[in-house]
Amino acid sequence: MRKSLLFFLALGLFLFSCRENREITEKPERISVFIDYAAEGGEFELPVRGASGYAGIVLPVYANPVINANIIALLNPGQGFTILEEDNAWWNIDIQGNRGWVMHKFCFINLPDIIPSIVYNNTNTYSSMFRSSGEDIPNITGRALYSARDFNVRLGREEFIAPVLYSMAGKIFTAQQLALSEGNTLIIFEAFRPAEAHNLLHEYFSIMVENYPHIREGITAENFNIRWFLAEAPYNHQRGTAIDASLGRVTDWEFRTSGSYMYVHINGYMEYSMQTPMHELSVNSAILSSRVNSRSTTSWMEFEILESATLGTQLLFRYCTEAGLTPLSSEWWHYNDLISTDVAVEADINGEFHIRRSYSRPPLL
DSSP states (O other): OOOOHHHHHHHHHHHHHTOSSSOOOOOOOOOTTSBOTTTTTOSSSSOSTTOEEEESSSEEEESSSSTTSOEEEEEOTTOEEEEEEEETTEEEEEETTEEEEEEGGGEEEEHHHHOTTSEEOOGGGTSOOOEETTEEOTTTTTSOOOOOEEEETTTTEEEEOOEEEHHHHHHHHHHHHHHHTTTEEEEEEESOOOHHHHHHHHHHHHHHHHHOHHHHHHHHGGGOOGGGTOOOSSOHHHHTOEEEEEEEEEEEEEEEEETTEEEEEEEEEEEOOOSSOTTBOSGGGOOBSSOOOTTOSSGGGGSOBOTTOOHHHHHHHHHHHHTTOEEETTEEEEEEOHHHHHHHHHHTOOOOSOOOOOOOOOOOO
């Protein structure tokens, strides 16, 4: 899907026509010196060139983009780098001034670097929203579970770090373009979650479920169980093949630039009313009428969305599934890329690391 800036201007007119007793600032006209990357055939809103990447496993760095080339370094899982260019299955990368080549199928990419129009709000890095049946999870709710925010040179601001396996990123881009085409935007609450943070969450939630019958009832109704709400690590968040997302109605936006390129930045949005708060771990968050094989890319198609799903939940479902992502029947916010998951499982990407830094640069021609 390719969207030109004319699309975004049309979006502005649409938003203007739907304003609620307020003026939306008129957007600047296209400036020819900057490039609309997606309209020029790019895969994302900004080029991969200059974005932050991260090794998902112990990863050899080769002198040339061929398997039998000399290995010049080894990256540790989670180690970051700047992507300089892409050549088929390879990235040329910069690690502290040294260059080499890695296979990108084993790598994460930072979503804000390539899809900056998405709203990122990783509450787990400053105040976890996890609850169950409306009750706080002791030692978890309101707590920062890990750190994942840094100054992003590419965007010129502090921004959350939201890594996913590179093969998943294109589907998230497609979902966002579908949302934007209707005046909406994805709000990503989490992408990669370190195994250490996930294990802590699982430990305290398990204790809560064991000690409080009404909490246990809240996750076991309709034949669900704790694994449908919080499986043991490694799960897809640790593998970089899952996102937790909500949906917002865009109320204000502007063009911004990075290097030689321009992109849309969302200045204002109103989050849709979703069927439960984010990260409400109970059957109230279920979106489909039955448990669905979470490892199947097609089983969900056999079931109807529950009547409890709000308009926002339904729209998010449509954008994500049309983009090729697979819903989790027990959580309206959770979407997997199961094709990427197969790669991650085979490579044993397990999330036993943290990703805390941005390595991005403005993309130049």
